[in-house]
Amino acid sequence: MKLQRQQLLINNFFMFIINCPYCGERDQTEFTCHGEAHIARPDNPSEISDEEWGRYLFFRENPKGTHFERWTHDHGCRRWFNVMRDTVTDEIIKTYKMGEAKPVISNE
Amino acid sequence: MKYSLYNLVKNSFSYHENWEKAWSSPDLKPEYDVVIVGGGGHGLGTAYYLAKEFGVKNIAVLEKGWIGGGNTGRNTTIIRSNYLWDESAALYNHAVNLWEGLSSELNFNVMFSQRGLFHLAHSVHDMQEITRRGYSNYLNGIDAEILNQDQVAKKIPHINVNGRYPVLGALLQRRAGTARHDAVAWGYARAAENLGVDIIQNCEVKGIDISNGKVVGLQTTKGSVKVDKVGLVPAGHSSVLANMAGFSLPINSVPLQALVSEPVKPILDCVIMSNSVHVYVSQSDKGELVVGAGSDAYNSYSQRGSFDMIEHMMAPLVELFPIFSRLKMLRSWGGIVDVTPDRSPIIGKTPVKDLFINCGWGTGGFKATPGSAHVFAETVFRGEPNDIAAPFSLERHFSGALVDEAAAAAVAH
Numbered sequence: 001m002k003l004q005r006q007q008l009l010i011n012n013f014f015m016f017i018i019n020c021p022y023c024g025e026r027d028q029t030e031f032t033c034h035g036e037a038h039i040a041r042p043d044n045p046s047e048i049s050d051e052e053w054g055r056y057l058f059f060r061e062n063p064k065g066t067h068f069e070r071w072t073h074d075h076g077c078r079r080w081f082n083v084m085r086d087t088v089t090d091e092i093i094k095t096y097k098m099g100e101a102k103p104v105i106s107n108e
Numbered sequence: 109m110k111y112s113l114y115n116l117v118k119n120s121f122s123y124h125e126n127w128e129k130a131w132s133s134p135d136l137k138p139e140y141d142v143v144i145v146g147g148g149g150h151g152l153g154t155a156y157y158l159a160k161e162f163g164v165k166n167i168a169v170l171e172k173g174w175i176g177g178g179n180t181g182r183n184t185t186i187i188r189s190n191y192l193w194d195e196s197a198a199l200y201n202h203a204v205n206l207w208e209g210l211s212s213e214l215n216f217n218v219m220f221s222q223r224g225l226f227h228l229a230h231s232v233h234d235m236q237e238i239t240r241r242g243y244s245n246y247l248n249g250i251d252a253e254i255l256n257q258d259q260v261a262k263k264i265p266h267i268n269v270n271g272r273y274p275v276l277g278a279l280l281q282r283r284a285g286t287a288r289h290d291a292v293a294w295g296y297a298r299a300a301e302n303l304g305v306d307i308i309q310n311c312e313v314k315g316i317d318i319s320n321g322k323v324v325g326l327q328t329t330k331g332s333v334k335v336d337k338v339g340l341v342p343a344g345h346s347s348v349l350a351n352m353a354g355f356s357l358p359i360n361s362v363p364l365q366a367l368v369s370e371p372v373k374p375i376l377d378c379v380i381m382s383n384s385v386h387v388y389v390s391q392s393d394k395g396e397l398v399v400g401a402g403s404d405a406y407n408s409y410s411q412r413g414s415f416d417m418i419e420h421m422m423a424p425l426v427e428l429f430p431i432f433s434r435l436k437m438l439r440s441w442g443g444i445v446d447v448t449p450d451r452s453p454i455i456g457k458t459p460v461k462d463l464f465i466n467c468g469w470g471t472g473g474f475k476a477t478p479g480s481a482h483v484f485a486e487t488v489f490r491g492e493p494n495d496i497a498a499p500f501s502l503e504r505h506f507s508g509a510l511v512d513e514a515a516a517a518a519v520a521h
């Protein structure tokens with residue numbers, strides 16, 4: 001039991017291992033984080049204001065808690081995918097393919 | 109009590125057991141004219157200049173942990189002002205000017221040591237970058253010397269200029285150097301308290317009360333407090349505080365690490381930075397090598413960086429200084445730095461009236477501490493930024509007038 005918990009800590013807590021949706025579990029050094037996920041480019045670029053452009057380009061959620069972000073598996077399949085991660089513990093809650101819906105945060 | 113030779117001798121008769129506390133632990137009052145959130149160097153300095161230069165009487169600094177326990181006490185203390193853009197040059201050089209008189213101003217030795225800083229160039233592109241920046245520095249009245257390989261080798265005896273990434277030259281700023289980080293927080297805290305500022309530790313701000321678009325109070329772990337004006341200076345937690353006030357920021361909070369070696373006899377009498385192979389190193393007065401490099405790319409509030417980053421710091425260090433390869437590293441730690449898209453800070457007004465913010469200093473704000481605190485105090489007092497602070501408004505992210513030091517030199521320490 002104790003070992004299992006340690007394994008869990010190593011896998012999740014310290015982000016040593018990341019589960020690529022295409023390749024499975026690999027060492028963290030194979031991956032790069034590219035910031036917040038699910039940011040949609042405005043549909044009507046010529047109509048929106050400077051402020052709306054500024055918000056789209058530069059403003060980020062930066063939450064203390066659950067964060068949705070984009071990663072690439074640079075030294076593997078080289079594909080992009082999304083990660084749901086806790087920014088306080090660095091625990092990875094879920095990895096999922098691009099295009100899939102944002103996982104819902106449960107309130108427990 | 110003034111720190112002086114007289115008082116040192118006097119206190120030696122009682123075996124140094126009767127020194128006054130440098131600052132006390134007052135209770136939170138129900139009401140303040142100005143509350144500064146964040147007891148790092150920037151926040152404490154802001155309170156000091158508000159009291160000293162603008163005569164504000166009723167000020168508190170609220171710190172959720174202990175003063176200087178954030179990035180102020182975690183950084184590698186490199187101070188310089190040789191930035192590319194005019195706006196940054198004005199801001200950081202204002203800070204260096206204040207650093208030069210800070211120990212006597214505060215009556216506290218901040219151990220400011222202008223030992224000179226070398227930015228190494230490893231490629232033709234690097235040489236062009238330091239040349240461009242060096243000339244821009246001349247034009248802004250900032251000292252800069254562009255050195256070739258021989259000059260670098262002569263000035264830094266142990267450096268390996270013919271490694272895998274040969275050192276072709278360097279940009280030297282002689283007025284640059286280091287200071288004692290804790291002393292900066294302590295010195296400002298003591299001087300601020302002497303002017304009547306309440307420094308309240310273990311007091312976390314949990315909520316910001318707003319009425320008709322104006323800040324009116326704060327909810328803290330020590331109770332609520334009424335305020336007329338608030339200055340947020342929370343570094344890594346900037347977005348968290350902004351969210352409490354109902355707005356967001358163009359900021360990502362990421363881990364930045366540093367480490368120190370075992371102490372050795374004096375071997376390096378200057379500060380070395382390399383943007384290309386990415387490491388920076390100096391030797392503390394205790395003899396430890398203080399080493400830092402880049403931040404992690406992912407957002408985190410864990411105050412702990414990734415393990416592999418340590419290797420990324422050590423590899424270029426031993427490449428540049430093979431003599432250091434036998435040293436043991438003693439400690440490593442992390443801080444959470446608030447990084448903006450252009451790597452320049454945000455100083456000024458927010459969407460909430462009388463709520464001001466000073467953040468986004470990211471990986472390189474220690475060097476700016478006195479300058480940042482000084483211009484922010486004026487911003488809070490007058491309600492408008494002065495000429496030095498104005499280009500660093502939050503508004504620049506809508507107007508597009510970024511102060512893009514990220515593109516300029518790629519590194520911002």
Ligand SMILES: Cc1cc2nc3c(=O)[nH]c(=O)nc-3n(C[C@H](O)[C@H](O)[C@H](O)COP(=O)(O)OP(=O)(O)OC[C@H]3O[C@@H](n4cnc5c(N)ncnc54)[C@H](O)[C@@H]3O)c2cc1C
Binds near residue numbers: 148149176185521
């Ligand atoms: C490893 C490392 C190396 C660095 N190296 C350099 C360098 O060589 N040169 C350089 O110029 N800069 C460097 N920096 C950057 C520099 O440390 C920071 O930019 C600077 O210290 C920021 O100062 P500050 O006073 O704004 O922040 P801090 O010292 O972090 O102060 C902010 C304070 O706000 C408090 N706070 C947060 N939330 C709340 C709340 N809700 N209520 C109450 N208080 C709160 C925090 O506890 C903290 O004490 C480095 C940073 C790190 C982490």
Ligand SMILES: [Zn+2]
Binds near residue numbers: 020024076077078079
């Ligand atoms: Zn993969």
